Amino acid sequence: MSRVAWIPAGSVALLALLALAAPLLPLPNPVAIDVAHRLAGISALHPLGQDEYGRDELSRLVCGTRVSLAVAVIATGIACALGVLLGLVGGFLGRFAELATVRSMDVVLCFPPLLLALLVVTLIGPGASALIPVLALLYLPGFVRVVYAGVLSVRAQDYVEAMRALGARRARIMFLTVLPNVGGPVLVQFSLAAASAMVLESGLSFLGLGVVPPSPSLGLMIGEARSTMAQAPMLLLWPCLALGLAILALNALCDALRDAFDPQGRASPGRGWRALRAALPGGAPAPGPVLEVRELTLQIGSAAAHPVRGVSLTVAPGETLAVIGESGSGKSLTGLAAMALLPGGIEVDGGAVFLEGREMLRLDEPALRRLRGGRIAMVFQDPLSSLNPVHRIGAQISEALRAHQLLTRRAAWRKSVGLLRRVGIPDPERRARAFPHELSGGMRQRVMIAIAIANDPVLLIADEPTTALDATVQAQILELLAELRKERRIALVFITHNLPVVAEIADRVTVMYAGEVVEDGPAAEVFAAPLHPYTAALLASAPRDDGTSPVGIPGMVPMLHNRPPGCSFAPRCSRRAPSCEVATPPLNTLRPDRHTRCLRWRELA
Amino acid sequence: MAWLLHRVVVAILLVWVVASIVFLAIRLVPGDPATLLLSQGGMAPDPGAVAALRAQLGLDQPVWLQYLSVLKAALHGNLGASLEDGTPVVSAILQRLPRTLELIGAAALIAILAALPAGLAAATRRGGGFDRIASLLAAIALAIPVFVAGTLMVLVFAQWLRWVPAGGYVPLAQDPLRHLRLLAMPALTIALGLSAVTFRMTRAAALEVAQKDYIRMARAKGVAPPRILLHHVLRNALMPVVTVLGLQLGSLLGGTVLVEYVFNWPGLSGLLVDAVNARDYPEVEGIVLVISVLFVALNLLMDILYAVLDPRVRQR
Secondary structure: OOHHHHHHHHHHHHHHHHHHHHHHOOOOOOOOOOHHHOOOOOOOOOOOOEOOOOOEHHHHHHHHHHHHHHHHHHHHHHHHHHHHHHHHHHHHOHHHHHHHHHHOHHHHHOOOHHHHHHHHHHHHOOOHHHHHHHHHHHHHHHHHHHHHHHHHHHHOOHHHHHHHHOOOOHHHHHHHHHHHHHHHHHHHHHHHHHHHHHHHHHHHHHOOOOOOOOOOOHHHHHHHHHHHOOOOHHHHHHHHHHHHHHHHHHHHHHHHHHHHHOHHHOOOOOOHHHHHHOOOOOOOOOOOOOEEEEEEEEEEOOOOOOOEEEEEEEEOOOOEEEEEOOOOOOHHHHHHHHOOOOOOOEEEEEEEEEEOOEEHHHOOHHHHHHHEOOOEEEEOOOHHHHOOOOOOHHHHHHHHHHHHOOOOHHHHHHHHHHHHHHOOOOOHHHHOOOOHHHOOHHHHHHHHHHHHHOOOOOEEEEEOOOOOOOHHHHHHHHHHHHHHHHHHOOEEEEEEOOHHHHHHHOOEEEEEEOOEEEEEEEHHHHHHOOOOHHHHHHHHHOOOOOOOOOOOOOOOOOOOOOOOOOOOOHHHOOOOOHHHHOOOOOOEEEEOOEEEOOOOHHHHO | OHHHHHHHHHHHHHHHHHHHHHHHHHHHOOOOHHHHHHOHHHOOOOHHHHHHHHHHHOOOOOHHHHHHHHHHHHHOOOOOEOOOOOOEHHHHHHHHHHHHHHHHHHHHHHHHHHHHHHHHHHHHOOOOHHHHHHHHHHHHHHHOOHHHHHHHHHHHHHHHOOOOOOOOOOOOOOOHHHHHHHHHHHHHHHHHHHHHHHHHHHHHHHHHHHOOHHHHHHHHOOOOHHHHHHHHHHHHHHHHHHHHHHHHHHHHHHHOHHHHHHOOOOOHHHHHHHHHHOOOHHHHHHHHHHHHHHHHHHHHHHHHHHHHHOHHHHOO
16 A cells, blocks of 8 residues: 555544553543533533533534444345345346346436435335445445446456366365456445445434434435534534544545555556756757757666667658667657657756757747657547547547638648648548548548648657558558658658568668667668668568568567667677677768678678 | 437336336335324324224225326326325325525535536646645535534634524525525535545546557647647546536435535425325335436436537437
């Protein structure tokens, strides 16, 4: 359990202890009437004063908490025990049992809870004995559903099937496998229901329909103190405070439990893009290239983990650069850095990115906004998750247009239809009115491309644009990109792990491994005569036309926190020498446009 | 449209089941309404008079016959007459229901206006000063039961500060200003818890949506932050918020009892409590029927709202 959870857990434990120990405490009798001292103030015997019948307020407060808590916990306990049983039965014993146990609960949920409690209590009569079954009934459906959902998810798992195949009895399977798995959610549900039951109990007691006087309950005390509110407001405030604090503690425990059992709920707090504008090394922009990434180093949070280290690359106008590497090589992050769109938690540690001479990482957000989608655009890997599910395709393209051009809604829509036609979508007028989920994967990627070229960018970054597509569609998308770049003279950065894809389209290639550039050069040269063993291995691992089977690269990309000393690729390299594992190899320059990060490149060439 | 038809049929069935359960439950519970009606001042009533009244009210017939006749009348919009004073149940309900709906509506309006922007603001500056303060306030608001909040409000604003009357009701047509002054405290009391839940849900949903690829995409398009917040984040975060709000409003349909009691607001729940205490069968059945119809209708409305908000739902 996390550190934060101890505070609410401790408060609830304290509360429970107080409730349990109440009879042992040296307190006056909470129901002893002393009319002579009604509404008396603070005295040595009565530290919180006396109520309208002269009863000791502190003693009633402690006992009232005890009663309220007891009713809530007993009712929730019954609901929990019954609910777990019904949920297990419903989950394991087939359709009829499911109908009888799980679906029947919907009827209970159909009543507003307070209304149901009110009805039953008024019909049966007030008192804790009526209250407990009502509250139990009210919270039953919650437990049934939690356990039923747990059973469904566990039932499908292999080991349960295996146990059944081995002949284990159903009851045994239930208790051994399912219960430990639903324990967390049931615990969360318990604290939730207990807090809610306490609220309902005190509400009903307040109305005079719950705990019967003279025995104290917090709700009852608040109800009684209302009549003497003018003379003795403290009598009203004390039970209000006690009830509020008790429920606050239960709620806080519930939140903490939920955090503990549902890790999805606590994403690490990313600092976002604001942190980008840290002190960065500057430098004069080189004239000429559309994009120049210079010695870019990224780090994750404050840890010494660097997913991108000293990466440099340049893209000339109209040129296509392929950035290739396995996943984890830092190629996608480099692409995002070029847009100044790094995800939260990842920061620039050094280096610079120039777009047509402008230092992207030093620009403020409004300036970046004018560039993004305008001069520089990006096509992401997964078009389904990148398109907003609730807006029409045409509206999403129009939005990109109107973010950079002064257009009426109608003019933007017309342009959007034109763009859809340009990227090869049939019947574009109708398709513009479609939602993303109504299109095929290939069409969605065409829409992404339409959005990217909407404002005639000089640079388009395509991050694995064909990975999510099947082979024929892949080829079509590639063809479209090749056409567009010729037609509009767009420089293209094509990020991929798929070498054959690159061979046809790229002018130049930059190969990345473990966050570093290991080789770059003109595409034809790199493919014909790779200078780095990793490039050679990548080429050998790609599927080939000539029928020879591809050769996989042994081993895995090193972990971010655990890079080998020396050359990062050495552990997987078939050509490594002892020296490779000692010194980190520098990026050797053969020509201004040809580099390799291999120590032995002269011998191996 | 098929799904809508399906939902409507299910909704009607649910209402029928609920009405039948209430009909049966109220008759299975001990306590004869005729005896109760005639026993004034603790004296045991004359058995002959009780039998006559039972015959007059149709209580001497077999339960299934009573059930059929009640069902038939209800289908014709006739919920019977109150056993206590003989007035039609429908008119009593029509008098009280708008007051309860007004209370819920005002509270919902306050909650939406306050919590939606606050939730978004807290999410955009997560962990910032506003987020911390608003989250803490929401946690406190959630821990205060409505009747406690109501009672404390009466103590502070009516008793001590004397800004507003402690409670009561005046029709809007009679004195609009006083009507609103009387509405303020009960509406705020309900809005307190409602806002806390709405705030939490908005904040959580907005944080989750902000992680989505399409938000990154919108930024890559160069869309301005306010537009991203409204058109992309809020628009998608609205669905879970609507779900929670719908559930909350549903539970308020019968859940205003305490607030109506604290502030002396003569709404539908007060009528129900009186009717249950008097064993006024037709009135209890009528009110519960109306509430469950409203409850089911609200759920149906939520389903339709999902379809409006999320085009993916429309396909199913």
